[in-house]
Amino acid sequence: MFKKILIANRGEIAVRVMRTCREMDIQTVAVYSEVDAAAAHVLEADEAVLLGESEPSKSYLNIDRIIDTAEKTGADAIHPGYGFLAENPDFAENCESSGINFIGPPSHVIRDLGNKTLARTIMEKAGVPVIPGMLKATTDTALLCQEAEEMGYPVLVKAVSGGGGKGMRVVSAREEMEEACLSAMNEAKKAFGDGSLYLEKCLESPRHVEFQILADRQGNAVHLFERECSIQRRHQKIIEETPSPAMNPSLRKAMGDAAVSAVLASGYVNAGTVEFLLDRSGRFYFLEVNTRLQVEHPITEMTTGIDLVRQQLEIAAGTPLPFKQQDITRRGHAIECRIYAEDPEAGFFPSPGLVLFHQEPSGPGIRNDCGIYSGFEVPMEYDPILSKLVVTAGTREAARMRMIRALESYVILGIRTTIPFLIDVLKSPEFAKGDTYTDFIERHFDNWSQNMEASNLARIAYIVDELTASTKPSAGLKERGCPTPWETLGEWRM
Amino acid sequence: MKFCLKIAQETVDVDVSSLDGKQDTEFTIGEEIYHVRYKAISDSCLHLVVDEKSTEVFVVRGEQEKHIFINGQTFSVQDDDQFPSRPARRRGIEQAPGDVTPPMPSVVVRIMVKEGDLVKQGQGLIVVTAMKMETTLKAPNNGRVIKINTTVDAKVAPGDILVEIEKEEKSQ
Incomplete structure (x- = not known):
């Protein structure tokens, strides 16, 4: 297994990868841009190296600088996360030629599948239906x-x-x-x-259903069931769940088989996702293969009990898959909500800035993969994802109610986030019924605005905050008037 | 004690009086009367019991307002006495209805009009990018572009007037 891994990414996904590395006793190297000097992933890593200016091309997209950093720090593998260089075949190729293990598929597979039109041709040949x-x-x-x-x-x-x-x-x-x-x-x-x-x-209001796959170097491939990701704004997912409310055992079998054929046809190795659109008559079409760890991978982890990052590392190190298709089972229902620094009242326009206060939800069945903290300045240069809130419960309805509870206790102040919007989506009768299609937000939540019922309570809170200003207990004991250790130690010597 | 508090452009008078000289209080907001008991839990957390219903709320001070969190909803509350409303940022002038300003800090990608152009309401003027998303700023009304105050790659912020549009004369 690898001794040290460089994570060529930032924010929550870099933190998430580092956590598994720590559990596997692997050292981690963070890379960062000037604006990210105190970002969560820098704090989490064993060591951190500055790449350059905040502009992505000078930092997180700077291939030469990243490879050079891996060599200098003695990292034997690079995990690309998602976004940035994760699906850049030149980057993977550079890693390969520098003798650094790229944790993902071989560069030629990324190149083939990253070319969406070539990918369509490969799938057509393998008998997978395309749009x-x-x-x-x-x-x-x-x-x-x-x-x-x-x-x-x-x-x-x-x-x-x-x-x-x-x-x-x-x-x-x-x-x-x-x-x-x-x-x-x-x-x-x-x-x-x-x-x-x-x-x-353009298909008319389809569902977005994707299959998580794992393929090892020995030619074994399995799928880890589906994820439904139909709730999207700007064609970007904001709520994902598994199992899909649209799925039945025979459709799942057909789509899962197609996903595995897609993978085998392309010579795939490592973790990947085969995306499909599912139309109202139950016909499905290949959309694309994401040759990376997906943003929404945690819901698969929570229901199958398989750590996908660990599997990625094992596969990259040459270990065969430890399970066969029939060994993989899942339990319960999981939902993920992406918390973005965006103003849902202003067309989801990004809302970067200073996080004045941050308190994560907790309790049974809750996981939060997070890249921010109180006092963190969310930069305008990068993707506005702050964290991914994931819940699991026995049934879809129990998971839905649990997610509402978790969102209602997730405090982020100082910047606008998608939290109040997500609560309303989760509470809507359409979501509760599982009527989730890719046009869900335009159809049901166009021109959404925040419920103002609690505004009088907010006014009361404002005034109570004024009234208690002088008596607030702060963290730790008050320093005022207390002598310092230097004063009390007197003549003692160490 | 009287307060004058603004949420989302709506200003409301709030009157507070203590029933016991301490934390047992009555709030009058418009027609509504609320019985409130409270306790500060930490710097930013308050426990409120409003009409016998218990709620935990979070309050932090921002630049010109307090940000308040209640059950997943957030509110920006302003007290005009404490935070006198400031003029439009940087340029220090009132923003006129024909002025185009970005909704957040961003970078100019493309300028699609030039000074002197006649534009229609809703026509794209300038494309800005922030957090990897592009957004087109549109003309607020029909009119003539009298001034463009920015260039491609410029960093711009809300309050910066990027394009000034003069309303089209009726006679034209």
């Missing part, structure tokens, strides 16, 4: 407009090397097409270094 759309990407907006015309609106504009909703737009009319392409291209170029786009036919 109708273009098989070649382009940066020519005129060509994209022409293709859209032939396909018929609405269409989905997608970055060929995209992920996480970046560089993706739904276009419902001709007039919006050109600006959508330019904007998606620019976003994709910035996030992935490649602005090429392609089109897919």
Whole structure:
């Protein structure tokens, strides 16, 4: 097993990876940008190295600097987390040629699957159903407009090397097409270094269902069941759950088999996720393979009892999978809510800034993978994820109620977060019924605003805070008037 | 004691009196009367018993307001006596209705108009990016772009007037 691992990421995911490393007695190296000098992942690691300026290209996307840091610190492997360089084949290739173990699939697999149009071709050959759309990407907006015309609106504009909703737009009319392409291209170029786009036919309110897979170097592959991630804003998931409310045993078997075939067809090694869209008639279509640890991996961990990061490390170190498909079972229901620094009343616009107060929820069945603390300044340079709140319970309904309780006791003050919005989604009858489709938020929560019922209570709290200002107990005993040890020790000598 | 507290642009008078000279109090907010007992648990945590219902709330002081957390909801509460409302940031001028300002600190990516252009309400003017998301700032009304106060790659903040738009004359 590895002795020391460099985590080429920041925030909650870097912290999460380090926790498993610690449990496996592996040393950790954090890397950080100037603005992240006191970020949670820097505090968690055994050692931390400054990469450079806050601009991602000078820090978390700086391949040479990261490889150099791994060599200097003596790290024998790099875990890329998600985002940043996680799905960058050049980075994986650089690791391979520098003799550093990249914890993820081989670079050629990332390259093949990261090219969304090539991935579609591979899947079609393996007999996995794909969504109708273009098989070649382009940066020519005129060509994209022409293709859209032939396909018929609405269409989905997608970055060929995209992920996480970046560089993706739904276009419902001709007039919006050109600006959508330019904007998606620019976003994709910035996030992935490649602005090429392609089109897919837009399915009508599908569900997003994905399968977690693990594949070892010996050619064994298993799936760890599905995750339903239909609740999205800007094509980015905000609530995920497992099992999917739409699933039945025969559909699960068919989709799970397709996911494993997809993996085997691409020569995949390590943990990955095969994403599908599921339409209302129960037909499913391959969407893409995420060649990394997913943001929402904890719900799979909580229901299967398998630590996915540990499996990633074991696979990367050459250990065969310790279980077969029939050995994998799961228990209960898990839900994850992503807590973002965003203002849900202002179209989920990012809301960076200083966290004045932070208190995590606790109690039975609660896990919070978190990258912030009281006094942390959330930088504007990076993804606005603050933490991932995960609950597990025996049934979906029990998990839903538990999540509401957890959200209602999750205190983050100073910046706007998605918490009040998430509470309303969890409480909605549509969510309670499991009627979750990818257009859920536009359909049920357009122009959402916070419930103001408690505003008089807030006024009372304001005044009580004034009234008690002088008598507040602070942490620890009061220092005032107490002599210091230097005064009381007198003539004693050490 | 009287307070004048603002939440989301709504200012309400609150009158507080102590029933026992201590923590047993009565709050009058508009028509409503609340019986309140309280205790400070820590610097930021208060225990309130309002009409015999117990609640834990969190209060911290921000720049111009207090941030208050109650059961997953957060409120920004301002006391006009304590935090006199300040003029628009940096430029120190009242923001006019035709001015375009970013909703948060961000970086300018593209400027899609030039000075002198006639624009329609809702037309995209400037694209800004923050936390890897791009957002298009749109024209608040029909009119002519009289001034652009920013450049591509500039770091901008709420209150910075990026584009000034003069309302189109009716006669035109």
